[in-house]
Amino acid sequence: MSRAFLLAFADEERKRSLSRIQKRRLRDCNNSLDLPEKEFMANFRVNKSGFQQVLAELRPFLQRAQRNTAVAIELKILAVLNFYANGSYQRSSSFICNMSQPTFSRCLHEVTDALNVRDVLLKYIKFPSTQQERESTMRVFMEKFGFPGVIGCIDGTHVAIIRPTDHEEAFFNRKHYHSLNVLLICDANLQILHVDASYGGASHDSFVEPMLH
Template sequence: MSRMWTALMLEAADAEAKKMSRQRMLLQRLKNRERLLQKIPEWQFRAHYRLNKEEFHSLCDELRHNTSLKGSKTTSLELKVLTALNFYAMGSYQKGVANEVHMNQKSVSRCIREVTKALNEISNKWIQFPQTSTQRTKIKQGFYTKFNFPGVIGAIDCTHVAIVRPAADVLCFYNRKGFHSLNVQMVTVVTLKGATL
């Protein structure tokens, strides 16, 4: 009986040691990612995430203090935001983003879902259609001054967001660039604080 008890105790101790080792490894990986973020040149950071580092940190602070988005033991809030920004900026598959940030696709999907939900929680603060004629006039003047384009209060653009080949209506989703996608259209009105047209 005592041999079986000893074997069970050794097995439990071994399992605990493996768990602690995994936690240390995950924490080290998180620290390495944060060090790598600091080393990325500003131009490269902007190319990958479409924000500069100062704007990125400001966004993270906003999300941390005004939304339900939180970091975890293995994935900091900053890494979640970077992962989602990379996906938004590149318009690529999640697997490609996963390779770049050294995560599995399921984790990338979770990051994108959580960050998108958090951004939606604060979107009204940043995305507003001009409500008054004074606001619309100011935007029209800005577009005219900068681009010599009269009567504009916003801009519209489209992009192809890559998707996995659908099972049905394949040709409806095959675009001129040679891959399957959804054509997403956005309307933008420039009303951000301090923004210049």
Template sequence: HPQAIYYACDTSRTFSQFCTYYLYCTSFFANGSFLHNIGDAEHVSKATVCRAVRNVTVALKRLLYTFVVFPGHRPTRFIKEGCHKIAGFPGVIGCIDGTHIPIIAPSVNEGDYVNRKSFHSINVQIICDAANIITNVEAKWPGSVHDSQIFRECTLSTKFGHGEFTGYLLGDRGYPCLPYLLTPYPDPGPQQRYNLANCRTRARIEMTIGMLKARFQCLQRLRVTPERACDIIVACVILHNIATIRGEHCPSEPNSSDPNHEHPDPPTDIQDGSAVRDTICHNHFF
């Protein structure tokens, strides 16, 4: 979006040159075309398009902590209210999930990037609010790494553990049940209403990931090194948030089911959030 140019154009290049680079880059992001195809269409070399994508991606990445803020730019009570309106689940400040972004086989540590579906990928952790705004992204882990490990080792998990946030994340069974990360009951009996509310609220993250991939077709498969793939993913997240904040229409109806998402096995982490989950279930869903 042109607004992103004004935010991202603080570079040593002229504004007009940056705008030209920006158009090449967003064409690549939106269409996922081969770089030489974009070059042919714009009558420039593949090297020029590659340089444009890299320069704009780096410029956008500098805006990460401006546009991707947890739990969000609004007061926490409004974030909780937005999530509560979905299915009556109290105290939620974000929904978390992982998604695999396919990449070409890297030349270094190739086996680390092969996920359980046997293709090379970056496993990206994403958290969103009820408005489909992404409030956290971790785009640096090879596809073989489990969702629960990514969360366990991220800075946000440490902050939750130190009590810096008042509220809960909702995750699927691929995450451990923690006092601040609530997952469904594995074998619900009387907890069916809790599980339904958890699932309906958590569908927002599936929708958000669908919107992100619909807007940026390049995420269907990135033909770059893992390091550059991670930077492109972050840049797309930033542009997604700018588009969402501005109320821009998503180019196609997002599919809530992610074909690249694995059905997770229960994690081996310590599950010490059962008491919190039981209390919420008893107080709100019985």
């Protein structure tokens, strides 16, 4: 009896192992980098060159695959970029259709944490701090739009979030969904100079003020 149980258990483990390997192969052979540039941008909101730059920046901060069934770093980033672009795991591209929800959740946290590493963050999101940088920014605004003395354009947007369990009322906005009231400042080339996502959607715009240093 015990022998039959052990054989059945071993057979089930073998099937699960083969299933994991098959899913990994399915993910790998559906190469999103083979997509036409326009379709790639529609899925990930970044061109292929931009993706390669993101990959180079984040690779040192992401866990390397230790098993043959682990998700490759490239696929982790692509899956998360697709989620950022669409706002939903369920509507993600077919290339991650074989990635389970728990696996994707781990990828989402890992890639998001890598993007928030201080060295990465401050390399791309940095308000002009010197007089020379500010004068250069003002010059571009004047040349492109005829606006004198402008350092940045400021606006806010509500970014939808899953209903939180703590202080839910602070995130329920006037449009009747849960969100963060995010403040953004960009330069004349649409480069983001400052982000503040620390306010819940219930906060009025007048309270969402930039903390610039």
